[in-house]
Amino acid sequence: MAADPIIQLKDLQFTWPAQHAPVLDIAELAVEAGERIFIHGPSGSGKSTLLGLLGGVLVPQRGSIRVLGAELNRMRPAARDRFRSDHVGFLFQLFNLVPYLSVIENVVLPCRFSARRRARAAAEGATPRDEAVRLLAHLDIEPALLGRRVTELSVGQQQRVAAARALLGRPEIVVADEPTSALDADRQSAFLQLLLQECGAFGTTLLFVSHDRRLAAHFSREIALPAVNRVHPEQRAA
Amino acid sequence: MRHLIVLAARSAWNRRLTLGLTMIAIALSAALLLGVDRVRRDARESFAQSVSGTDLVVGARTSPVQLMLYAVFRIGEATSNMRWESFREIAAHPLVAWAVPLSLGDSHRGYSVVGTDGAYFEHFRYSGSQKLAFTGGKPFEQTFEAVAGAEVAHRLGYRVGNRIVLNHGTGDVSLSKHGDKPFTVVGILARTGTPVDRSVHVPLEAIEAIHLDWHGGAPIPGVSIPLEHVGKFDLKPKAITAALIGLKSRAAVFRMQRNVNEYKGEPLMGVLPGVALDQLWQVVGIAERVLLAVSAMVVAVGLAGLVAVVLAGLNERRRELAILRSVGARPRDIFLLLMMEAVGMTVLGAFLGVVLLGVLGASLAPLAAARYGLIIEPRFIASGELILLAAVVGVGVLASLLPGYRAYKLSLADGLTPRL
Numbered sequence: 025m026a027a028d029p030i031i032q033l034k035d036l037q038f039t040w041p042a043q044h045a046p047v048l049d050i051a052e053l054a055v056e057a058g059e060r061i062f063i064h065g066p067s068g069s070g071k072s073t074l075l076g077l078l079g080g081v082l083v084p085q086r087g088s089i090r091v092l093g094a095e096l097n098r099m100r101p102a103a104r105d106r107f108r109s110d111h112v113g114f115l116f117q118l119f120n121l122v123p124y125l126s127v128i129e130n131v132v133l134p135c136r137f138s139a140r141r142r143a144r145a146a147a148e149g150a151t152p153r154d155e156a157v158r159l160l161a162h163l164d165i166e167p168a169l170l171g172r173r174v175t176e177l178s179v180g181q182q183q184r185v186a187a188a189r190a191l192l193g194r195p196e197i198v199v200a201d202e203p204t205s206a207l208d209a210d211r212q213s214a215f216l217q218l219l220l221q222e223c224g225a226f227g228t229t230l231l232f233v234s235h236d237r238r239l240a241a242h243f244s245r246e247i248a249l250p251a252v253n254r255v256h257p258e259q260r261a262a
Numbered sequence: 263m264r265h266l267i268v269l270a271a272r273s274a275w276n277r278r279l280t281l282g283l284t285m286i287a288i289a290l291s292a293a294l295l296l297g298v299d300r301v302r303r304d305a306r307e308s309f310a311q312s313v314s315g316t317d318l319v320v321g322a323r324t325s326p327v328q329l330m331l332y333a334v335f336r337i338g339e340a341t342s343n344m345r346w347e348s349f350r351e352i353a354a355h356p357l358v359a360w361a362v363p364l365s366l367g368d369s370h371r372g373y374s375v376v377g378t379d380g381a382y383f384e385h386f387r388y389s390g391s392q393k394l395a396f397t398g399g400k401p402f403e404q405t406f407e408a409v410a411g412a413e414v415a416h417r418l419g420y421r422v423g424n425r426i427v428l429n430h431g432t433g434d435v436s437l438s439k440h441g442d443k444p445f446t447v448v449g450i451l452a453r454t455g456t457p458v459d460r461s462v463h464v465p466l467e468a469i470e471a472i473h474l475d476w477h478g479g480a481p482i483p484g485v486s487i488p489l490e491h492v493g494k495f496d497l498k499p500k501a502i503t504a505a506l507i508g509l510k511s512r513a514a515v516f517r518m519q520r521n522v523n524e525y526k527g528e529p530l531m532g533v534l535p536g537v538a539l540d541q542l543w544q545v546v547g548i549a550e551r552v553l554l555a556v557s558a559m560v561v562a563v564g565l566a567g568l569v570a571v572v573l574a575g576l577n578e579r580r581r582e583l584a585i586l587r588s589v590g591a592r593p594r595d596i597f598l599l600l601m602m603e604a605v606g607m608t609v610l611g612a613f614l615g616v617v618l619l620g621v622l623g624a625s626l627a628p629l630a631a632a633r634y635g636l637i638i639e640p641r642f643i644a645s646g647e648l649i650l651l652a653a654v655v656g657v658g659v660l661a662s663l664l665p666g667y668r669a670y671k672l673s674l675a676d677g678l679t680p681r682l
Contacts, residue, residue, distance in 0.1 A: 072679045081587065081677035102592055109590020114678060116588070119581050122269075124276035136265040137590030189589070201679075 028093060029054035030196065030229050031078065036087035038073055046085075048073050049254040053247070057196070060220065060230045062240045065249030071233050074249070075199055078231070079112055080104030092196060109138035113190030113228075115219075117202040120186030121174040128170040131156040131189045141193025152192065159188040163218050180211045184218065191222050198223060200232045204239070216242055266595055270602040273582070277575060281607060284564075284571045288611025291564035292654050293619040295557040296647050300623065301638070302550050303646065306543060308637045309335070312456035313506075313535040315387020317515050320344070320352060320522050321504035323529040327545070330538040333364055333504035336374040336457050340366060343501035348527050352505065355521065357514045360385040362506040365469045365499065368440070369429050370462045373414045377469035377502070383409075385508055388456045398422045399449030402465050405497065408445040409463040412453035413631075420447050426462070428472060440472040442486065455637040467497035507532070561654055565608065565661045572604050572665040580672060580680040588678045596673040601659075601666040608658025612651055616643055 033053040039046040048070040055061055065071055076082035077089055080096045081104075089096045092111055096104055113134070121130045135142035135152040142152050149155030157170065163184040174182060183203055190198050200219070204212040220242060223230045232243060240246045250256065274281050313319070313334050321329045322342040331337040346363075353361035362385055365377030376382075383394050383401045399422040402409055410420050420426070424447045428440045445464060453459055474487045474495055487495070509518055515534060522532030583596050591599075620642055627638040643651070672680075 076677045076679065079588065079678055102594070105587075105590060105592040108588075114588040116679075120585065122582055122585055124272045133586075134589040136269075137595075 029090075030057040030059075030092060031055040031231075032088075032090040033077075034088050034090075036077070036084045036089060038070075038077060038082060038084045040073075046255055048077070048084075050087075050252050051254065053252055055229060055231070057229055058227050060223065060242075060244045061232065062243035062246045063231060063233045063249055064235055064237055064240065064246070065253075066235060069249045070253050070255065071249060072201070075114075075201055075231075075233065078197070078199055079114065080108045106138070109134060110140040111196050113192075113195040113198040115183075115186050115190040115198065115200040115203045118179070118206050120189070121182055123173075123175055125174065126171050127160070127165065127174055127177070127185050128153065128156055130174055130185060131160060131192055133189060134193055134195075138193065141195065143193075145193040148194070156188065156192055159191055159222070160185065162222060163188050179206050180215065183207065183215060187215070187219050187222070191226070191228070194226050194228065197229045197231065200230065202234050203232075205234065205236065212239070263598075266598055267602060269586075270599050270606065273579075273599070274603050274606065280571055280575070281603075284568045285607050285611040285614065287567050288561075288564040288608060288658075289614035289618055291557070291561040292612045292615030292651070293622070295554070295561050295654065296615065296619050296643075296650055297622070298550075298553050298557045299647060299650055300619070300644070301636070302554075303644070304638050305636055306539075307639075308455060309539055309542075310536070311389045311637070312458075313388075314390055315385070315508065316506045316535055317509045317512060318507040318518055318522065318532045319504060319535060319538070320349075320507055320530060320532050323531045326531070326533040326538040327542045329504060329531060329533050330535060330542065332366060333506070334457065334535070336366065336376075336461065340503045343503055344505070344530055345501055345528055346499045348525065348530060349502055349505050351527070352507070352522060352525070352530075355518070357509055357511075357518045357521075358507055359510045360508040362386060363466060363499070363502040364504045364506065365466055365501075366503045368469065368472070370414070370426060371418060371429070373411070374457075374461050375428050375469075376461045376463050377466045377499075378463055379466055382463065386458070386506070388454050388458065392454070394454065394458065395452040397450050397452045399447070402448055402463070405465055405467045405471055406443060406445050407448040407465070407468075409449040409451060410447055411451050411459040411461045411463070413459035414462055415447075415450040420450065422447055422450060428462070428464070443468075443472045455631065459631075466499045466502065470497045470499055471495070561657070564611070565654075565658055568604060568607055568611075568658070569661045569664055572600065572607075572662075573668060576600070576665060576669055576672065580676055583669060583673050584676055584678055584680045587673055587676075591673075593670050593673045597666045597670040600669040601662045604662030604665055605655075605659050608655055608662070612654050612658070616647075616651065 031054065033050050036048065036050045037046045038048040063071065073082065077084060078091065080099070083097050094107060096107065099107065122133065125133070132152050135145055145152035145155040149158055157167065160170065165181060165184055165188070169177065169181065174185065177185065183206070187203070204215055207215055216239060319329055319333050321333055321340065322344050324341055328338060332340050349361065349363050352358065360381055362381045363378060366374060368375040380401055386394055397412070408426060414420065425444045426447060427444050430440060445468070451458060507518070509515055519532040519534065522530050586596065623638050624640050627640060630636040630638050
């Protein structure tokens with residue numbers, strides 16, 4: 025089992041509803057557990073679609089997508105939602121946080137939907153909240169900020185809070201979609217260091233999507249989406 | 263489920279201004295609907311209470327509703343009278359336990375004057391079987407003595423011993439006064455919540471006396487009979503307006519009614535108060551239903567506003583919903599989240615409406631009692647109103663399905679990355 029890839033796409037094709045041509049057509053893509061993958065590609069190369077597929081929010085019309093041995097394309101929608109909350113942490117470019125919840129409440133949010141992540145977070149600390157506080161401290165969020173409204177935080181702080189949320193309860197996979205593009209260069213690299221360090225500590229598989237190839241050096245492998253996606257942007261222009 | 267409720271509440275609190283205003287709109291509409299229903303019920307209740315002890319109302323032939331309205335509720339005027347001899351005969355009938363004569367048509371500063379006799383204070387019953395009580399003084403004994411109802415005494419500040427002047431005809435402003443024959447207030451009745459409160463009671467003889475020098479509704483020119491000479495005249499009444507009859511056995515009421523209706527001396531009519539009231543409500547019922555329908559429309563408008571507000575907010579919340587999706591919320595959870603918001607608003611709005619109505623009812627009850635003789639029971643909510651309230655909430659739940667479904671569709675389409 026250990027040799028099996030944690031993520032495996034085969035002959036996968038996805039077409040948005042009401043469109044004729046697929047946006048994504050991948051013959052084969054495999055990711056081993058613990059890998060830190062840098063995925064890049066120009067906008068429109070199907071990055072968001074790929075993330076949606078990995079999160080089980082989208083289902084391919086053809087081919088299969090296996091994550092942790094489970095065939096996502098064969099699961100019922102509710103089971104995919106549950107799978108996502110149990111095993112995948114998400115981190116987006118901006119507006120990652122629920123505006124009306126405090127910092128700490130945002131971080132423990134996945135534990136409200138996933139019993140598994142709640143249990144795993146509690147195994148790390150005494151309660152999911154303790155574990156959240158610990159993670160936030162690791163990510164340089166001072167305790168004074170915990171009860172704050174997230175809208176009072178700087179963008180850099182918001183991204184670190186979002187990272188803590190993606191990591192809480194140790195999901196096997198963290199998917200990060202351009203999490204650093206809203207940060208300036210210094211903060212980008214500091215944030216990336218923190219994220220990689222936390223993922224390394226848990227052995228978390230990290231899929232990091234960005235159009236900024238300068239960041240690729242930090243990762244164990246680089247995948248150019250246009251190289252694996254047989255659909256080319258100009259083909260879909262219409 | 264619980265965490266969804268917490269999320270829904272936090273999210274709603276974040277938009278408290280718009281949602282609060284919407285909730286107030288729902289509260290007002292619910293209060294209106296319940297208020298209309300409450301006034302309707304209380305009006306019926308007060309009317310029914312006013313004649314609870316009377317088995318039969320007797321008067322000259324007219325419509326039963328009209329007879330009830332003027333004889334019991336002092337609304338409108340009698341078109342014709344019944345003769346005193348007829349009254350005596352009916353009162354003496356073996357089935358009759360008691361009979362109270364009523365002579366109407368005069369007023370005192372807007373309040374009706376009721377010519378009657380001692381039987382009134384003895385036999386009149388209201389609100390079940392409650393008897394008239396005096397807060398001061400005693401029933402009248404002499405011709406020019408009067409007993410004031412609670413509201414009359416309260417409003418006009420009358421006490422036992424005050425001297426008052428009656429007006430000819432009804433209405434607040436009357437040009438002709440019986441100024442030459444003043445009355446002395448000898449008794450003040452306790453509050454009953456019936457038209458009795460708004461009446462001035464005088465002996466039948468007094469009604470005759472003040473009209474001695476009158477003819478056809480106006481003073482006879484050049485004729486004035488001074489007070490000290492009144493006693494020389496025969497003050498035995500010649501006619502009365504109506505009579506309230508109590509029977510020895512209620513079972514005999516239809517028999518007695520037939521007796522009255524077939525009375526040989528003159529065309530008379532006996533009316534069962536309950537039956538006449540039912541007829542009245544049938545007439546008034548149309549207006550009531552229209553009022554209720556309008557109130558229901560207002561509730562619908564309030565709920566439509568709620569749905570509009572929740573739907574309008576939905577677009578701004580697409581990112582928030584996508585975040586929730588990314589941390590594991592199912593589309594079903596998103597649906598519930600939006601449902602909870604709208605249902606919560608409806609329930610809170612309806613509850614607020616009930617509170618509002620309670621406060622309004624309590625503060626307006628004295629006015630309604632004074633002005634219209636309408637007794638609004640101070641209460642939080644009646645069982646009949648619960649049905650209305652449940653209907654409001656039920657419609658609210660149905661209306662909430664719309665934003666819930668829309669959010670569900672949106673979250674399915676948006677997935678983790680809302681395309682704004």
